[in-house]
Amino acid sequence: MTKLCLIGYGKMGRTIHQLAKSKASEVVSIIDPNLPEYASRITKEALQNADVAIDFSHPAAAISNLKTLIELKQNTVVGTTGWHDRLSEITTLAQQARIGFLYGANFSIGMNLFSRLITNAVEVFDSFEDYDLYALEKHHAQKQDSPSGTAIELANLILAASGRKNKVVWDKLERRPEPDEFHFASVRGGSVPGTHTLYFDSPADTIELSHIVRSRATFAHGALMAARWIADKQGVYSFSQMIQEILC
Numbered sequence: 001m002t003k004l005c006l007i008g009y010g011k012m013g014r015t016i017h018q019l020a021k022s023k024a025s026e027v028v029s030i031i032d033p034n035l036p037e038y039a040s041r042i043t044k045e046a047l048q049n050a051d052v053a054i055d056f057s058h059p060a061a062a063i064s065n066l067k068t069l070i071e072l073k074q075n076t077v078v079g080t081t082g083w084h085d086r087l088s089e090i091t092t093l094a095q096q097a098r099i100g101f102l103y104g105a106n107f108s109i110g111m112n113l114f115s116r117l118i119t120n121a122v123e124v125f126d127s128f129e130d131y132d133l134y135a136l137e138k139h140h141a142q143k144q145d146s147p148s149g150t151a152i153e154l155a156n157l158i159l160a161a162s163g164r165k166n167k168v169v170w171d172k173l174e175r176r177p178e179p180d181e182f183h184f185a186s187v188r189g190g191s192v193p194g195t196h197t198l199y200f201d202s203p204a205d206t207i208e209l210s211h212i213v214r215s216r217a218t219f220a221h222g223a224l225m226a227a228r229w230i231a232d233k234q235g236v237y238s239f240s241q242m243i244q245e246i247l248c
């Protein structure tokens with residue numbers, strides 16, 4: 001059994017808790033500052049000797065949570081988004097502390113495989129100039145950040161795979177896009193499940209590739225897999241690096 005501490009007991013924390021037993025894991029501790037029945041701060045005592053802490057909290061809380069976990073030399077999986085602009089700083093701290101640290105904006109196995117298809121599709125369409133490229137991500141009205149962390153990861157893959165696009169534009173465009181610009185729009189509303197769609201558009205036809213989340217279980221299964229994988233490791237890994245290592 002892998003012993004887990006859940007940091008953030010919202011939609012994701014609760015889903016992971018429900019599924020933990022089915023993945024040979026046990027939740028030994030929960031930390032959430034806004035729920036009085038649980039510990040409010042990350043301390044050695046509150047971690048209850050967990051093998052791995054899993055953070056699905058709030059974009060604004062992520063850096064402070066991660067620094068505390070690293071100081072406590074706690075192996076950690078972090079699914080919280082909105083902090084990856086400080087990834088290199090956190091990576092250095094985690095490496096210095098010699099802990100196992102795994103991060104990702106999207107722990108869905110399906111999304112990970114979709115990313116591979118996207119890379120191939122961009123390479124295939126790249127030689128056919130009639131086909132322009134743009135993308136749209138949609139999420140429920142509760143989501144705190146925009147664009148989604150997954151959209152940022154997809155955009156980086158697309159720019160790396162395309163010979164024609166050099167720049168992603170996230171904001172609304174009040175002019176024509178430049179040929180080397182790739183427009184990635186975000187919409188927030190209602191209960192929309194996380195949806196990422198890439199469009200290849202020509203004067204004569206459109207090809208759409210979509211990944212649509214049906215349930216948070218897809219992320220929870222990935223997070224539980226990541227926790228078991230990182231429990232006895234040192235080093236910093238992305239979720240996609242873990243999948244790559246498992247496939248090899």
Ligand SMILES: NC(=O)c1ccc[n+]([C@@H]2O[C@H](COP(=O)([O-])OP(=O)(O)OC[C@H]3O[C@@H](n4cnc5c(N)ncnc54)[C@H](OP(=O)(O)O)[C@@H]3O)[C@@H](O)[C@H]2O)c1
Nearest residue numbers: 008010011012034056057058061079080081105106107219
């Ligand atoms: N990597 C992935 O696969 C993946 C998948 C889904 C979601 N996410 C990301 O994971 C994060 C959480 O998503 P969610 O849907 O579970 O959100 P949520 O339902 O809002 O849950 C977050 C929970 O963390 C609590 N919290 C706030 N500050 C905290 C702190 N300092 N320490 C511990 N807990 C704290 C929140 O309390 P309050 O509500 O009172 O603020 C809430 O109970 C978001 O960044 C989301 O984008 C990632």
